[in-house]
Amino acid sequence: MIEKFLNIFRIPDLRRRVLFTLAILAVYRLGSHIPTPGVNGHQLELMFNQQSGSALGLMDLFGGGNLRRMTVFALGIMPYITASIIFQLLTVVYEPLARIQKEGELGRRKITQWTRYMTVLLGALQSIGIATILTKQGLVLHPGIGFSLMTVLTLTTGTAFIMWLGEQITDRGIGNGMSLLIFAGIVAGLPRGVGELIQKIQTDAWGSLTFLVVLILLAAMAAVVAFIVFVERSERRIPIQSARRIVGRRMMGGQSSHLPLKVNAGGVMPVIFASSILSAPMLFAQSEFVQNSRFLQPIVQALQPGYPWYEIIDILGIIFFAYFYISIVMKPDDIADNFRKSGSFIPGIRPGKRTSDFINDILTRLTLVGALYLCAITLVPTFMISGIRFDKLWLIGRVFESLPNWTTHGMGVNFYFGGTSLLIVVGVAMDTVNQIESQLIMRHYDGFSPRSGRIRGRKTW
Numbered sequence: 001m002i003e004k005f006l007n008i009f010r011i012p013d014l015r016r017r018v019l020f021t022l023a024i025l026a027v028y029r030l031g032s033h034i035p036t037p038g039v040n041g042h043q044l045e046l047m048f049n050q051q052s053g054s055a056l057g058l059m060d061l062f063g064g065g066n067l068r069r070m071t072v073f074a075l076g077i078m079p080y081i082t083a084s085i086i087f088q089l090l091t092v093v094y095e096p097l098a099r100i101q102k103e104g105e106l107g108r109r110k111i112t113q114w115t116r117y118m119t120v121l122l123g124a125l126q127s128i129g130i131a132t133i134l135t136k137q138g139l140v141l142h143p144g145i146g147f148s149l150m151t152v153l154t155l156t157t158g159t160a161f162i163m164w165l166g167e168q169i170t171d172r173g174i175g176n177g178m179s180l181l182i183f184a185g186i187v188a189g190l191p192r193g194v195g196e197l198i199q200k201i202q203t204d205a206w207g208s209l210t211f212l213v214v215l216i217l218l219a220a221m222a223a224v225v226a227f228i229v230f231v232e233r234s235e236r237r238i239p240i241q242s243a244r245r246i247v248g249r250r251m252m253g254g255q256s257s258h259l260p261l262k263v264n265a266g267g268v269m270p271v272i273f274a275s276s277i278l279s280a281p282m283l284f285a286q287s288e289f290v291q292n293s294r295f296l297q298p299i300v301q302a303l304q305p306g307y308p309w310y311e312i313i314d315i316l317g318i319i320f321f322a323y324f325y326i327s328i329v330m331k332p333d334d335i336a337d338n339f340r341k342s343g344s345f346i347p348g349i350r351p352g353k354r355t356s357d358f359i360n361d362i363l364t365r366l367t368l369v370g371a372l373y374l375c376a377i378t379l380v381p382t383f384m385i386s387g388i389r390f391d392k393l394w395l396i397g398r399v400f401e402s403l404p405n406w407t408t409h410g411m412g413v414n415f416y417f418g419g420t421s422l423l424i425v426v427g428v429a430m431d432t433v434n435q436i437e438s439q440l441i442m443r444h445y446d447g448f449s450p451r452s453g454r455i456r457g458r459k460t461w
Contacts (some may be wrong), residue, residue: 007440014174014439021173024165025184031073031161032066032188036154038147039070040139047137066185072158074130075123077181080163081276083118087111088328116163123159127152174439175432179268183428186421221422224381228426231373234263236366238359242344259335261362264370266325268427271374271420273325274317278303278310306382307389315375322371332359377423 009015035041045068066073091101091111100107131151135143162181169177197214204210237258302309336356345351349358382388 008436011439014436017172017174017439018436021169021175021180024169024173024177025180028073028162028165028181028184029188031158032069032071032185034072036070036072036074037150038141039134040141041069043139044068044070044134047139070134072154073162075126075155075159075162076185077159077162077166077178078276078279079122079126079159080115080119080166080178081272082122083115085273085277086118087115088324092324092327116160119163120156120160123156124152127155130155174435175428179272179424179428180432182272182424186425220381224377224422225426228377228423229430231263231370232267232427232430236261236263236362238362239347240339240344241347242342259359261330261359261366262370263366264322264373265329265367266322266370267431268424269325270318270321270371271378271423273321274314275420277317278314311379311382311388314378318374318378319368319371322367322374326363326367330363332356332363335359374423378420381422382420 008018066076087097091098097111100110103110128148131148134140134151135147140147166177166181169175169180171177173180197217199205201210201214237260240257240259242255242257301307303313304310333356336352336359339345339355340351346355346358349355
């Protein structure tokens with residue numbers, strides 16, 4: 001395995017890409033320690049410790065602790081993700097934008113440029129909300145219009161800079177830049193989560209069985225990681241047969257291959273999209289207007305992480321974005337048309353519309369399985385770690401009050417050990433390793449997996 005890692009640095013282009021990615025991530029982590037001027041950091045830390053399991057805790061998870069420390073990168077990558085979701089939805093429902101997307105590289109550049117403008121606009125709006133909340137909560141050293149303008153300028157610039165860093169990784173580095181930035185933020189907070197677990201063992205936070213509970217928790221986490229790897233590598237292979245044809249005096253074609261369809265083609269993106277949609281409005285839930293509103297306050301309370309309605313909307317969002325993502329990435333009509341042009345076909349299925357319908361049916365069933373898998377990975381650890389407040393359900397909540405306290409309030413473990421964070425970390429790590437492995441195999445080096453093998457060139461005699 002050490003030899004395979006050393007192969008990365010023996011290829012000049014791959015070595016430059018890996019080192020460039022690491023350098024960009026180092027710049028991102030450096031900016032995560034530059035505080036926003038005028039904020040009382042100590043009082044802000046106390047507030048986040050009190051609300052670690054709330055929506056603020058979830059937003060702080062994706063931001064890598066930047067929101068907790070109110071650094072220049074406090075907004076993180078969420079404004080860019082929200083802007084991307086908006087434009088991807090518009091390309092489906094707004095025909096002029098769909099035509100621009102079909103223009104090829106030029107159309108994609110236009111949409112990317114508009115996404116950047118939308119990111120800056122959303123970042124400015126969220127910065128105004130953060131400045132207002134900090135002032136209302138008494139967390140500002142010198143409140144006033146000067147602090148508000150400085151906060152909006154600082155946080156919006158930080159968001160634009162993070163967006164630029166992610167694009168640089170995607171273009172000149174290795175892996176998906178935005179996903180790697182979220183990955184780096186979560187991994188950076190893992191030592192703090194491990195430290196809190198050690199502190200619970202030292203203080204017997206869960207009684208005499210604390211050590212046993214921690215071992216069970218770690219074993220469950222390892223099982224979840226193994227399950228994630230198993231499903232992420234699972235695929236449905238559709239057999240493909242190419243038609244035979246005579247070219248000159250030679251018989252061409254007639255070979256058998258397969259079309260691989262992944263069970264979870266969307267990866268972690270449906271989870272990130274659903275979480276960003278649910279977490280963005282929570283910034284304004286801390287405002288005095290919402291807190292004093294008899295109509296909005298119960299709604300905001302019911303949409304906190306760990307509450308039934310939040311989890312239901314999160315599940316529906318994951319399922320929706322799983323189908324939405326696969327509809328953008330995989331187009332059965334285009335696949336069937338490419339089969340027809342190349343003279344290939346699926347045995348037993350007529351070319352054209354029948355082939356498109358056959359692939360669409362398989363994708364529909366696979367996507368449902370993948371979406372349910374994402375929901376289970378997200379929901380089950382949440383139920384084990386932070387609990388689900390079934391006792392807050394209307395009318396039937398009293399039935400759940402007789403359940404053990406840990407089922408409704410959780411075990412008090414840090415958010416970093418939740419299913420969402422594990423899914424993002426494992427998914428992004430696997431995607432990055434696969435890209436590095438493909439680069440190694442393309443250059444006749446052994447990959448990381450035992451089955452990758454070495455690609456041999458044609459022998460010349």
